[in-house]
Amino acid sequence: MSQIKEKYEIYPMYIDGSWVGEEQGSFTKVTNPATGMVIGAIPTGGTTEAKQAVDAAHRAFKTWSKKTAEERSHLLMKWHRLIDENKEELAKLMTLEQGKPLKEALGEMDYANGFISWYAEEGKRIYGETIPASQPNKRILVRKEPVGVVAAITPWNFPAAMITRKVAPALAAGCTTVIKPATQTPLTALKLAELAHEAGIPKGVLNVVTGKSSEIGEAWLKDPRVTKITFTGSTEVGKTLMRNAAENVKKVSLELGGNAPFIVMDDANLQKAAVGLVQSKFRNAGQTCICTNRIYVHEKVAEEFTVLFKKELEKLKVGNGLDEGIDIGPLIDRDALEKVKMLVDDATKNGGKVVFSGEQPTELEGFYYAPTILSGITDDMACMKEEIFGPIAPISTFKTEEEVIERANNSVYGLAAYVYTENLSRSFRITEALEYGIIGLNDALPSAVQVPFGGYKESGLGREGGHFGIEEFLEVKYISIGLEL
Numbered sequence: 001m002s003q004i005k006e007k008y009e010i011y012p013m014y015i016d017g018s019w020v021g022e023e024q025g026s027f028t029k030v031t032n033p034a035t036g037m038v039i040g041a042i043p044t045g046g047t048t049e050a051k052q053a054v055d056a057a058h059r060a061f062k063t064w065s066k067k068t069a070e071e072r073s074h075l076l077m078k079w080h081r082l083i084d085e086n087k088e089e090l091a092k093l094m095t096l097e098q099g100k101p102l103k104e105a106l107g108e109m110d111y112a113n114g115f116i117s118w119y120a121e122e123g124k125r126i127y128g129e130t131i132p133a134s135q136p137n138k139r140i141l142v143r144k145e146p147v148g149v150v151a152a153i154t155p156w157n158f159p160a161a162m163i164t165r166k167v168a169p170a171l172a173a174g175c176t177t178v179i180k181p182a183t184q185t186p187l188t189a190l191k192l193a194e195l196a197h198e199a200g201i202p203k204g205v206l207n208v209v210t211g212k213s214s215e216i217g218e219a220w221l222k223d224p225r226v227t228k229i230t231f232t233g234s235t236e237v238g239k240t241l242m243r244n245a246a247e248n249v250k251k252v253s254l255e256l257g258g259n260a261p262f263i264v265m266d267d268a269n270l271q272k273a274a275v276g277l278v279q280s281k282f283r284n285a286g287q288t289c290i291c292t293n294r295i296y297v298h299e300k301v302a303e304e305f306t307v308l309f310k311k312e313l314e315k316l317k318v319g320n321g322l323d324e325g326i327d328i329g330p331l332i333d334r335d336a337l338e339k340v341k342m343l344v345d346d347a348t349k350n351g352g353k354v355v356f357s358g359e360q361p362t363e364l365e366g367f368y369y370a371p372t373i374l375s376g377i378t379d380d381m382a383c384m385k386e387e388i389f390g391p392i393a394p395i396s397t398f399k400t401e402e403e404v405i406e407r408a409n410n411s412v413y414g415l416a417a418y419v420y421t422e423n424l425s426r427s428f429r430i431t432e433a434l435e436y437g438i439i440g441l442n443d444a445l446p447s448a449v450q451v452p453f454g455g456y457k458e459s460g461l462g463r464e465g466g467h468f469g470i471e472e473f474l475e476v477k478y479i480s481i482g483l484e485l
């Protein structure tokens with residue numbers, strides 16, 4: 001292990017305002033998925049560090065929660081300014097550890113930072129209520145208070161935005177936070193913590209622990225001082241966290257997997273739908289929970305649509321995200337690559353056809369998979385049932401509106417769905433019938449800081465973003481007052 005220390009730069013954890021773990025014996029390497037090269041290492045923290053972080057966050061809560069919203073807003077805006085000033089460096093770091101093209105990483109930095117400025121403002125609008133009482137000598141006041149110490153566990157696909165979408169509303173509400181970034185992408189998180197420190201966010205308010213996820217998660221779930229857990233990642237891990245959170249009835253927000261249908265009706269603007277499908281399917285190489293998974297095209301327009309879609313795909317360039325002109329970077333790791341290969345094999349063995357496969361950068365060592373269109377797909381194939389998280393586009397056809405609604409809803413997931421149609425009444429019929437939390441109607445990029453992001457069914461619990469997102473970090477207290485009148 002000491003060899004790791006000698007060979008690679010160590011990025012320590014951030015606990016109670018200090019950088020810790022550089023001296024400890026165990027480290028985990030961080031790899032660039034575009035080249036397979038190690039770019040640094042992080043301390044492999046566990047129960048001890050998880051507990052230290054909660055100790056710090058719990059101490060800090062006493063003073064942070066008592067600051068005025070204005071004071072917290074001021075510090076959040078300082079953090080926002082520093083992130084903005086350092087966004088090129090942050091984006092480059094993100095591309096190095098995550099693989100997404102630099103232009104997407106820059107886009108993510110703006111998106112991520114948008115949550116900070118938005119919640120710096122929204123924190124000032126945490127209003128209470130007065131409620132008319134049933135007796136003349138009573139008054140009822142309702143106030144909202146921060147839930148306490150929040151544990152945030154985040155994934156590798158959006159190394160900055162998934163942190164700020166949780167941490168910015170939590171801090172604005174007066175909560176303090178302990179964060180566990182994904183092992184594949186901890187460096188962006190640690191850089192964000194460095195800038196929070198520089199901005200003057202007090203020690204203990206924001207802590208980042210890296211290392212053994214199950215140990216860290218368990219320590220936080222068992223600790224009654226952690227009153228809220230907010231998670232983005234796989235449905236499987238989300239269910240485990242929810243089960244264990246029941247032990248001391250923690251509040252839980254979960255943003256989990258998806259299986260987004262993309263529906264193209266026979267009256268759709270097909271060119272617009274083809275461009276939209278490229279955006280929705282291939283953003284982050286298909287590794288987004290709201291990425292299109294299943295494509296349903298009306299049988300009357302399927303051939304014409306596939307030609308247009310293929311033309312758009314031919315324009316995409318696969319390669320190292322740091323290189324100029326790259327549209328699709330590598331997948332996150334070898335497991336992800338193997339899964340995508342398995343899904344294509346399963347489809348072709350069962351009657352599906354590869355009708356387009358883009359150019360693969362054979363000279364690179366990374367985990368690349370070229371954009372691929374599959375046709376002749378049926379709903380029983382693995383690529384239609386599982387979350388693909390990769391650049392393959394399985395196309396199936398349908399005959400009627402009723403049929404496609406039923407097939408689109410036939411999933412345990414309910415995160416995002418996309419519909420392309422030019423008919424107003426049909427737009428309402430379909431969007432209202434879809435059992436999904438996010439609908440893109442003639443729109444492939446519905447994400448924004450001010451919207452309620454979250455899913456139905458096994459896609460999660462709660463909403464992130466917008467005014468909905470801050471409610472997840474607030475308790476409601478009412479005070480019933482008896483008066484002598």
Ligand SMILES: NC(=O)C1=CN([C@@H]2O[C@H](COP(=O)(O)OP(=O)(O)OC[C@H]3O[C@@H](n4cnc5c(N)ncnc54)[C@H](OP(=O)(O)O)[C@@H]3O)[C@@H](O)[C@H]2O)C=CC1
Nearest residue numbers: 154155181182183213214217233234237256257289387389
């Ligand atoms: N909804 C979404 O945005 C995402 C969905 N996914 C889906 O999940 C699949 C698997 O991806 P994967 O990275 O394995 O996702 P995971 O759900 O395993 O990881 C997400 C986060 O949870 C942490 N984690 C994992 N196990 C535990 C645990 N027992 N207790 C506490 N924290 C835990 C991880 O830490 P560590 O990295 O250290 O293990 C990471 O920080 C993907 O292929 C995709 O289908 C994945 C990422 C995001």
Ligand SMILES: O=C(O)CCCC(=O)O
Nearest residue numbers: 157158232288289290447
């Ligand atoms: O995959 C995710 O969970 C991140 C969502 C990205 C977005 O907000 O669009």
